[in-house]
Structures are given as structure tokens and as C-alpha cells.
Amino acid sequence: MQTEYSALQDNETWELVPRPHDHPVIRCMWLFRHKFKSDGTLERYKARLVVNGNSQTVGVDCDETFSPVVKPATIRTVLSLAVSRAWSIHQLDVKNAFLHGELNETVFMHQPPGFYDKRFPDHVCRLKKSLYGLKQAPRAWYTRFENFITSKGFRSSTCDQSLFVYHQDASNIAYLLLYVDDIVLTASNDRLLNDIIGTLSREFAMTDLGRLHHFLGIKVTQQKHGIFLSQAQYAKDIIARASMSSCKPCATPVDLSSKLSANDGPLFSDPTLYRSLAGALQYLTFTRPDLSYAVQQVCLFMHEPREPHFAFMKRMIRYLQGTIDYGLRIVKSGSHNLVAYSDADWGGCPDSRRSTSGYCVFLGDNLISWSAKRQPTVSRSSAEAEYRGVANAVAETSWIRNLLLELHTPLQRASVVFCDNVSAVYLSNNPVQHQRTKHIEIDIHFVREKVFDIFLKWSDGLKSGALSFEDLELLKRNLEEKKTKVLPTAQDKWVSLHSSFGLVMLEVKISFLMTNLGIPALSEVVTREAICNKPVDNSYETSLVSWVLPYAQRYISNSYRERYLQLKLAGFEKDEILFVTRNSDSHSIFMELSRFLVNGDPDLHLANFLHMITCMNESGSTEKQIESFILNSQKVPKLSDEEPVWSIQSMGVMPLNTVTSATKGVPKRSVRPSSSSQSNRRSWWNNTVNSVDAEHGLVDQDGFLGHGGTNAVDTIIVEHDLVDQDGSSGFSQKDQLSHGSVNVKHASLTGRRGEELAFNYYKNMDIKAVKWVNECSETGLPYDIEVCDDENRKEYIEVKTTDSKTKDWFEISVREWQFAVKKGDSFSIARFVLLGDKRARVTVFKNPARLCQLGQLKLAVLMSEKQKDEFVLC
Secondary structure (H helix, E strand, C coil), X not given: CHHHHHHHHHCCCEEEECCCCCCCXXXXXEEEEEEXXXXXXXXXXXXXXXXXXXXXXXXXXXXXCCXXXXXXXXXXXXXXXXXXCCCEEEEEEECCHHHHCECCCCCEECCCCCCCCCCCCCCEEEECECCECCCCHHHHHHHHHHHHHHHCCEEECCCCCCEEEEEEECCEEEEEEEECCEEEEEECCHHHHHHHHHHHHHHCCEEEEEECCEECCEEEEEXXXXXXXXXXXXXXXXXXXXXXXXXXXXXXXXXXXXXXXXXCCCECCCHHHHHHHHHHHHHHCCCCHHHHHHHHHHHCCCCCCEHHHHHHXXXXXXXXXXXXXXXXXXXXXXXCCEEEEEEEECCCCCCCXXXXXXXXXXXXXXXXXXXXXXXXXXXXXXXXXXXXXXXXXXXXXXXXXXHHHHCCCCCXXXXXXXXCCHHHHHHHHCCXXXXXXXXXXXXXXXXXXXXXXHHHHHHHHHHHCCCCHHHHHHHHHHHHCCCCCCCCCHHHCCCCCCHHHCCCECCCHHHHHHHHCCCCCCCECEEHHHHHCCCCCHHHHHCHHHHHHHHHHHHHHHHCHHHHHHHHHHCCCCCCEECCCCCCCHHHHHHHHHHHHCCCCCCHHHHHHHXXXXXXXXXXXXXXXXXXXXXXXXXXXXXXXXXXXXXXXXXXXXXXXXXXXXXXXXXXXXXXXXXXXHHHHHHHHXXXXXXXXXXXXXXXXXCCCCCCCCCCCCEEEECCCCHHHHCCCCCCCCCCCEEECCCHHHHHHCCHHXXXXXXXXXXXXXXXXXXXCCCCCCCCCCCCEEEECCCCCEEEEEEEEECCCCCCCEEEEHHHHHHHHHHHHHEEEEXXXXXXXXXXXXXXXECHHHHHHCCCCCEEEECCHHHHHHCCCC
């Protein structure tokens, strides 16, 4: 207890304050437990101070509470890659992880029992950092860790937010898996691995447990050709918990001759025991795919278990007794092909007649994902049940492919999904509509689109010569064996357009493929050519895509700034396809459009954003109501006035060697490399900021240890403005704001160099906390630096940088001006003049809105003609 309490004190977890009369005070207590090793022997005794989170009130002393943990399939995928590449795998344990989280809410707690401060016995603890038991503690810890690790060059995966990937080049790659306070880390070389461990240890108190051997209750055994994952000790505990340690083993986990029903037999006398064992068995499936179906069956009756259900569970435990040493082997695999197997039990539930579908997915020789789940609706035929099972398997393989892409391991071959139902295979390949299949939901049909994507890749392979003779022969055999392996043909109309796009008739990749395989086809698709250059068909001008383009532009500008700058300079590539089927609904179109705009990666949030706006418009919402929804609910700001709104005419491709008015003064980083391959483009725009910062000396050469290069300005001469003292100012006397237009060259100077100078300047002052809001990426906020004094008062600083020593006015946006008016004395403009010889001069103007009213400061507010009419000086 004393050790734990000392750690809390050293961490400055709370401060003693008088008891508040208008705020709840939550209680705390000490919990004691044993921590065991992987073999079940005692490792140490632990005491932990926890608070009673059940007494917290949402909206008062807690808000957001969700915190992600790494998915089991992600863990197995990363381990498979690491073993195949012979990478070292280490595990780390963060000490008192939840104590590192910063609290945004005001939370009061009673003093810990046994450790009351004798000087202030009636005081309570105002928590400054999170504690175990708080509802928001896991989220606070995850946010703290994510902010730190991403500042060091890692990127959080969009497929699994608890997976962090570091990629400097092909020889410096690292994967980090986070499950609350347990970390698994693997890297391409030992130097990088040790550097990351050292960086984490300097920021958080943690223990390096060496090579991976015991993680989340899973024993990891190092073997000659890989690793072996097992939960033998956990399985023994389950058997002991069920009081079946001396039971007789059986050969199979289930008896397939009988089906469980919700109403068979009397109620089980101890439902708590049933639920406890079912949950434990479910966790055991982490390394035991052979138990998945049986565990799924017993979990169906958790709400009201009966004696036959427990008898079913006891048979499973008897099977576990005989296979207690079973586990999952991960070996070095020579290939990274993705293969899935799908099956379904049609109408297997005797109560609802719903089907159960299952799948398993192999990456090379390693099993990485599996599932057994009851389908949500009743299937009218075995083909429909199998088809839904195939859809689940395809969805999982699609997710894994995206995960591997983020792990910088793109797959070269298409994923293969095996199904034992000929009708389901036929449905997957052909858009058949008849009496028995017309009711199947549209979202299931995305399997067809995935098969179509494979056709495009085959076409590319034929053009480039990447397909071997054996591959081509296999394709031809598949086409000849249409009765068992049906592939798309011209009459399937897979390449038809949704009507909202307009009909653009073009010969494209699919036509080339069909011609080479002896099947004529005409493709009707929307390509980047149709977006960049106005098509002949005028219906496109009023299409759905054309209508939402300006809103999509705002979203891309706000969430994908580097991609936005790339599109602004170079437009779109003309040789890629934006594909939708004639049956696509508007949300499907927006999903495909998001992939089109975000360089190949679908963005569900963007699709939902555009879909909601479209629904509001179709339901009669006014433009003002839609705009209020976008700004207030979706937090997507308007574009700055100098940004042209996307339209068919404004999205043309500019030659890279042409300098136009739109590109003058734009930083060199925005120029797109000449390579047109998708992998090169992705690598370029993901690493843009690091390369530019290195050019200005703001990042170490290895891109991992943060800021402070050799070329950074290291001397600052501070020149204080005299306005606050005698009302005078070195600026020209002006009595009103002027309306300006954008000056791109000047705007390019107000960048990261000036912001870093300001960050270092305020950090070296006697200030409690300094935050550089744009340090990792451009946030779009109307200020660059946020400082907080000892009394928790915040000040917001907008940084303006220039090389001119005589310039006496600034350009700001309407949003920045409105923010300045709202914040008053808590908003300042810091003007940095770069003097050369690694010197700079800073002048700070506090409350610039007030100075403008007094005629002591001149600002040029950039706005449109409409904004000029509506703009009112405060």
C-alpha cells in the first residue's frame, strides 16, 4: 500500500482542496490481489487504490468513456508477419498506466483510507490525473499514449486504433500493439526496437519483459520455425471452476445429433456460474478456433440458461480436458496469400430457424481470423444462407487486406474465398434477380463488387505482363467451367452506371480483359477523366456526385490536408476508375466517392457525412439549416475565401512544370512526384510533413525523436509592444479594418518555422503548460499556440511570420477575426520577423480586436463579397 501511495504522490495525481458544496465527492478504496506467472505460480502481491466510478454522473464528472483495445485478429496478423520476417518481438508492461491519463473533467475524491493528511483531515482530493475505477480512466490513458506515440512518428491504424505503425523506410519499420497497459512491440531491426523502448521508458514508467513469452494470459513458446500460442493454464482454471478436474475426456466438443432450444428442460440453478464459464470459454477461443462454434451455441442462452445448455457446456469442458495442450501455431510462411473458407448451417436454430455462418482466414500458412455467428435474419434457401456467409468472409478478408496495407505489406494476389454451395458462388459472380433472391439486402451484394475489383487487377496484369502463363490458363479454365465457377460476362452488366452519374460510355480496363479472354464487353464507368473534364452528357452537371463535391471538398480540406493540397495542385489521376453498379444506393455511391477522393482508401465518416447532407436536402431542409448542421454537429468549417469550390471545370490537371497563379508561393512540398503508382503516391503524401520539416531543420534525420534540428532558429530577440504602457504603437495609425485578397506568398511564410519559434519562445517562459496545436498536423483552428498559466487561465496565440522588417499589417481570416473578438484579452497575435543569422524578433499584440478599434493596429481580413456585406465590426 505504501509503495502504491508513494507512486500516486510522485505522479501528482491529486491536490488537496476544501470540500466543495456544489459538486459530488466520490469514494475510494484499496483492492488487494495476487499476480500470477504464466505457469500459475505466485509472482507478487498487489495493492491498488480504486475509486467508485458507479457514483459518477455523465455530463458532470465524466463525459466520453470509450477506449479501444487491439483486436485478436490484429495481434495474430502482426505476429504472423513478425515471425515470417524473423523480427524480434518484445513485450512491455506499463506501471500504473491509468495514472498517466490527463483528466478534462473536475472530479473530487475522498482521501485514501489509511492515508489521511493530518493537517487537512476535512479536505478532499481534486484529481489532476486519472485513477483506476474512473469511468473515463481507460480513455484518458489511451488518449495520453496515442498523443505521445504519434508525436514520435507512429501512425494509428484506421483498421484498428490500438495498432500503431512506424515506417521510415523499408528497413526501418515497427509495429506496436496496445491492450490497456500491455504492449507488444516488434521492429525490423534491433537498433530501432531499442530506440523505441528507450523513448517509451523515458515518458512512462514501464518494465521491459524481454522477448514475448506471456501476453494477456496467453503463453508464447518460442520454437524453431515459429511460435506456439496456448492458454493451458487458463483452460485448467476453467475446468476447476466448473468442478470437473477429474472428468473423463471426450473426442469432440459438440454432439451434432441434437440442437439446443431456448425452451428445453428446466432452468439451470446457478445462472451466474453458467455466464462466468461461457465468458471464460469465449476468451479461450483466442487460441482455440476448434471451440468457436460450440462457444457460440452456449452463449446464445446466457439470459436464461437451462439444464440441457449446461450439459452441452459440460461436454465442451470434457473435450477441453482431453485437449488442454492444444493451441495455435504461427510459423514462418513463404507467401502472404489470403485464403478464406466459408460455410453455413441453414436453418439450424430450432426456435427461430435462423442459420449459423462461419469462416476462417489464412494468411499464408497461418490461421489469423475465424468466426461462428448466428445470422440476423431467416434465409429462405441454403443458397441464401451460404451467400450471407460468403459476404461475412469477404468483409473480413477486405478488412485484413486494408490492415496489411497499413502495415506496409500490400497483397499482390486476389483473396480466394472457398464456398461449397454452387448457387452461392453463382450469386457472388452474377447479378441474378429472380423470385428466390430478389429480397436479399443490397449490402450483401458487395461481394460482386469485390470480384469485379479482381477483374480490374487481372486486366492490369495482362497489360503489364505480370500475369504468368499459368495464371492466364487458370482464368480461361474458370471461364470454360461456368457450371461450377462462374465469372462475370458482358451480359451481367456489372459495369453499368448509377443514373445519378450520367451515362459516360468509355472503353476501359474491363473491356481489355474480356477481349483478351475471348468475351466482348463494353464498359460504362465514371473515370477521373469524367470528373476532371466535363463529359458530353449534360446530365452529369446535375448529378448527385456533382452536387456533393463542394461539401466533400470541405471535408477533405479539414481531415486530409496533405491530400487536399495535392489535389489542389495536381488534380486527379485520369487512369483510375470510380465504379458503382446500377443498384447502388446513395450511401454506396458516397463510399466509392470517398475512396476516389482519399487516394484509394474508403472513408466511412465522409460517406456518412455526405449521405446525411443529401438526406437533409431531400427532406426539405433549408441551406441555412444544412450549414448549421455541418458547422455545429459535424465540426467541418467552411473553406477559406481564397479556395475555389470544386466543380467539373475547376478540377483539371495542371502540368507539373507549369507555374500558375494558383501555385505561386506554395511550399515546395506540395509538388507531386512523377511516379504514378498508387504505392508511391501513398508513400509520398503520408511522409510529406516529415520531409519538409527535415528540410527546415525541425525534425531529426531519423524522423523519430522529434523537433530541434541544426538549422532551427536558436536566438530570439524579444521586442515588447508599448501599447499597454502609453497607448503608442510602432504600427501605422489606422482607424478601420481593410478588406484584402489572398497573398499566397505571404501565407506560405506563416508556416511551421514561425510556429515552432513561438512554441519554443513560450515554452522557455515561466508558464505552466504550452501546446502547439499544429505540431503533428494542420488542425484548422484559428490559433497556433495555446498557453495555460498557474491559475489555469488560457491564452491563444496566432503566429504571423515574415521576412520583411517594415511590414506593418497582417492578413487574417474572418474566422480568426471572429475568434479574436470573442476571446478579447485572451487572444494575441505574435509577429515573428526572421532576421537571418539564426535570429528572429517577436512582437506580441494582446487583444488585437481592441487595438484595431483604437486605431493602433491594422489587419487585412480576407473575405468574399458576400461576407463583406454581412461583416460587422464588433
